[in-house]
Amino acid sequence: MKNKNHSFGSLSDGLSASWPICLGYIPIGIAFGVLAQKAGFTIFETGSMSLMVFAGSSQFIAVSMFSAGAGAFSIITTTFVVNLRHLLMSSSLSLFMGRSGKKKLYAFAYGITDESFAVNISKFRNGNWDINRAMVVNFSANIMWIICSIAGGYGGQFIRPHSFGMDYALIAMFICLLVFQLRGPIYVFTALIAGISAVLFSLCIPGNSYIVIGSVIAAGAGVFIKKIVK
Amino acid sequence: MIEKEYLYIVLGMSLVTYLPRLIPVYYLSGRNLPGWLIEWLDLIPAAVLGALLLPELVTGGNPRNFTLGSLEMIVAVPTFLFAVKTKSLGGTAIVGMGLYWLLDIIFI
Numbered sequence: 414m415k416n417k418n419h420s421f422g423s424l425s426d427g428l429s430a431s432w433p434i435c436l437g438y439i440p441i442g443i444a445f446g447v448l449a450q451k452a453g454f455t456i457f458e459t460g461s462m463s464l465m466v467f468a469g470s471s472q473f474i475a476v477s478m479f480s481a482g483a484g485a486f487s488i489i490t491t492t493f494v495v496n497l498r499h500l501l502m503s504s505s506l507s508l509f510m511g512r513s514g515k516k517k518l519y520a521f522a523y524g525i526t527d528e529s530f531a532v533n534i535s536k537f538r539n540g541n542w543d544i545n546r547a548m549v550v551n552f553s554a555n556i557m558w559i560i561c562s563i564a565g566g567y568g569g570q571f572i573r574p575h576s577f578g579m580d581y582a583l584i585a586m587f588i589c590l591l592v593f594q595l596r597g598p599i600y601v602f603t604a605l606i607a608g609i610s611a612v613l614f615s616l617c618i619p620g621n622s623y624i625v626i627g628s629v630i631a632a633g634a635g636v637f638i639k640k641i642v643k
Numbered sequence: 644m645i646e647k648e649y650l651y652i653v654l655g656m657s658l659v660t661y662l663p664r665l666i667p668v669y670y671l672s673g674r675n676l677p678g679w680l681i682e683w684l685d686l687i688p689a690a691v692l693g694a695l696l697l698p699e700l701v702t703g704g705n706p707r708n709f710t711l712g713s714l715e716m717i718v719a720v721p722t723f724l725f726a727v728k729t730k731s732l733g734g735t736a737i738v739g740m741g742l743y744w745l746l747d748i749i750f751i
Binding site for chain 2: 461462479489493498504506508519523525535577585592594601609611615627628631635636
């Protein structure tokens with residue numbers, strides 16, 4: 414009974430943290446489904462990509478590349494580069510995993526996205542968060558992503574996903590999660606350097622490598638400044 | 644569409660996406676990491692969020708251009724202030740969406 418209450422608590426804690434992600438996935442998931450359907454993907458193909466890959470921007474890119482006639486190798490290589498930023502997020506999450514439950518990490522890692530990372534890392538930082546709650550965030554976002562991409566594939570033209578400002582849900586969520594991270598001058602400095610260098614790199618190199626490059630430079634600069642100030 | 648090729652592509656995509664998600668958390672968890680690495684990783688969330696957000700707000704188009712005064716950026720200012728004031732994730736999401744919806748209707 415105690416156990417049951419505990420898992421119910423994880424479920425409701427996780428869901429109350431993940432609803433902004435789920436809301437934000439509605440317009441993007443539907444848009445992906447529509448794009449895939451226009452490119453000639455069947456519902457099964459669209460759904461299986463959302464299930465197996467679960468990485469929004471790379472899925473959009475893969476579908477466009479596929480319709481442009483790109484080969485398997487270039488699609489897979491591009492996906493790798495586009496999703497390499499998760500390496501940083503996975504490393505950063507490792508600080509909170511403790512020693513136990515290596516097996517759970519296989520399931521947890523599958524659901525690491527920009528959105529789930531941002532939500533979970535600030536929850537972990539505040540304490541009172543664990544891998545079960547984090548997995549509820551990951552999997553509820555994943556289920557929403559799959560459902561919405563399938564819905565988009567079925568009849569995206571007839572759904573109006575852009576109502577109620579849903580397009581802005583994830584940006585607003587990221588803004589608030591960034592505010593949570595600004596716990597002192599060094600974090601403000603790091604976020605600013607990251608933002609500015611990401612903007613500069615985004616203007617001169619194609620793709621989204623600017624996220625990784627900007628983050629690595631900024632966190633490096635932050636460590637450096639901390640050392641000097643000490 | 645050739646179904647077999649599609650299967651290879653999705654399998655390949657899922658593998659190259661899953662491994663970077665798995666390897667660091669799997670191998671770094673529960674280890675004693677050097678101090679500088681912990682400090683660096685501690686700054687990564689702020690860095691990643693900064694790097695995700697700012698280009699979203701001040702660039703647009705394909706190829707990317709620097710653009711000031713987009714609707715995304717205008718709405719970001721009160722949304723940011725609301726987040727600082729309330730520290731509420733759900734509230735900020737609702738306020739951001741509401742403002743974006745409202746201004747979108749007014750301006751277009």
